[in-house]
Amino acid sequence: MRKINPHDFTVARRGTSREINRQIALNLVRTHQPVSRADLARLMNVRRGVASLLVSELLSENLIFEGALGESVGRGRRPTFLYIDSRERCVVGVDIRASRTYILVTDLVGRQLGAVSSFQTNRDVDVLIHELARRIKQILTDYNACEGVGVSVPGMVEPTKGRVVHAPTLAWHDVNLRDPLAAALGIPVQIENSGKACALAQLWATRSDVVASGNSVFVSVSDGVGVGIVVNGEVLRGRHNTAGEFGHVPLSIDGPKCSCGATGCWEAYVSNLATLSRYFGRDLSDPRPRDSEEAAFSIEDLIARARAGEAKALAALNSTARYLGLGLASIVNALDPARVYIGGEITTAWSLIEPIVRSAVRERTLTEFGGATEIHVVPAEDHPRLRGAVALVAAPAFAAPMVA
Amino acid sequence: MRKINPHDFTVARRGTSREINRQIALNLVRTHQPVSRADLARLMNVRRGVASLLVSELLSENLIFEGALGESVGRGRRPTFLYIDSRERCVVGVDIRASRTYILVTDLVGRQLGAVSSFQTNRDVDVLIHELARRIKQILTDYNACEGVGVSVPGMVEPTKGRVVHAPTLAWHDVNLRDPLAAALGIPVQIENSGKACALAQLWATRSDVVASGNSVFVSVSDGVGVGIVVNGEVLRGRHNTAGEFGHVPLSIDGPKCSCGATGCWEAYVSNLATLSRYFGRDLSDPRPRDSEEAAFSIEDLIARARAGEAKALAALNSTARYLGLGLASIVNALDPARVYIGGEITTAWSLIEPIVRSAVRERTLTEFGGATEIHVVPAEDHPRLRGAVALVAAPAFAAPMVA
DNA sequence: GAGTATATGTTCCGCGTTTAGACAAATTCG
């Protein structure tokens, strides 16, 4: 039961029905390909004539193409199979992180085309944009038309204005990232916060359609904790584009100091830095410089030691697992999502920590159902941030039209 | 950018455009009445002919009616004003609470018709349904056709099945409340969780249209803490109808024991019971029976003493205010709503506690914008739960059609 | 191999809805 906003609505025009059905047909081709006109008509519960017209419109726009004839099951004319036309067109995804920046090229449905490349992130925006443009141009010489570039940024972003409002790890404040990059490339650019990009990636992943019905949440655990929320098949933005900051919901308001200035944030318990601090027996906010050994020691090293059976590493990891679960319980209680995705380096230790996470979730969730909420691990190889960045460009063509 | 769920979509039919525009027109009449056909055409940016047809359809369904002619501003024919037809039809709202049950009759747009009546809640469901039916029948003798009864229940509800899954304060488990009541009354009945009902009430309140655009959150502080979340003009349900349980998101996982079994829940810091416990210097979970004086002492009494300047009462209240703000900060960080509504007895002390709440919110919110999130107090006289219960019945006629 | 049954894809017409414009009715101003 959705309320119509009487100050911002969309009237149905003569072509609105067609627009809606066209998008539905396009999405059905995407998820059910190979699929025939007759299949579409059955799926949509319309006559074949209507499906035929929708298809011919999509064909004329080169969004889909006719492939080989399918094998007829019984007798009768063989169907002509339809496919999303992802030939000849590509999308570039960029993931800017504090240390390195990653680039990936995919087709229109997000299928990986080349290898992921990366380079060291220069925190000077102008330099970074210049280098990014150079590398993307270089890569695109191997491909035909590029539909656009999507960029995932670790910080607060205003996608409509193309600005990075605040990215602490990069020391960026109110920077226009989109327009200079678009100008340098001559291709449209979209930018988005990395947590929301991850959520987008799962939402638009070709396989998972569970997510489009219920809500889902993506929790990304790395140096910080980023969260993206999907409600009704849409990423939750919030009034100021900051929705999803569950990382700074407290576990204990008297807990360890967090980078945000407050104390006891979830992030201060479960981020990689928090886990490492716990391992070294120091406070997260300890200002003393780490010695070179400590500084070079990464969360991957810690996980390796834990896997090798080192008690101290295992203990640090188990604590993180428990806190991770307690925080996930908050998300489950607050949003009751159909599914929670988890990404970040911690996922490589999932087999070690899963039982602890699960029992911690159950410990603080209100209902049995909540405690049993699906938790899906998204491995680093899936590159959720890059996939999400790609979705920024690739998804709008498949999105539902605005109506009512 | 909303994803179309390829396994659950709504195809546009021949009448879909009309359906959409009809609902838009109806909503415009609701919010802009008195309004003419020509006004509607201008507001909707369609021809007067279309507006005329939409209006005649709404007229034939008795959803709107033609009132007197309006005064023409300049020269030209005088417009015939249109109004929502709320004559002759009423809606009943019921608010079941642990101690008392309240009943309110309104017209179709939620305008109060009679006085609020109430009686003591009997926890035996059958007895309660019987008494409720008797009283509603009695009240309805004064009114014409009743469109339906909406019921707000303090607990977990499955609205589609009409069942109360779990209501701890009433000791109800998996009780069908809707069907027996509907059978006894011969009128359709809708039930909903009280937190979500409060959110609904604000969403559908005739005045506020801010809410329909951004997200909003209703926080109801009484014996427990209930939260209702509105996203995209729709109340967030979640996978198992339990979305919005921010009351059990922790402030400190080692904090006081909460009724839910966990420790340190926000509710255990800010509920009326928590405030009273703090005042009496006991633990919330203290099993010792209170003496009669303590048992009779309510939160209203405490607030009265605080207003009178009693230091102990003021201290208890101030602590609650601070914790209230800290928890609100979590909601702001998690959802970044355009507005937060607060209801419950605590609102009568708002002038005392507002500065403390506000500064606590700012203390833990990530951005300046977040810290400045609008907080609206909803006084008890507005009966948000009853209004929400009414909206359960009255709102569907105005809701946006399902599409795409 | 011819005929029949069946499935696919196209075409045509009916009908509902928006779009555009004309027209009558009502009202004010000169």
Place this chain on the structure above:
DNA sequence: CGAATTTGTCTAAACGCGGAACATATACTC
């Protein structure tokens, strides 16, 4: 009283779904 203006209705055109007929293609049967 006549011109200008606004409201509300009406008609024809354009567009899209709904339904059915038709051509095409394939497999099975006799």
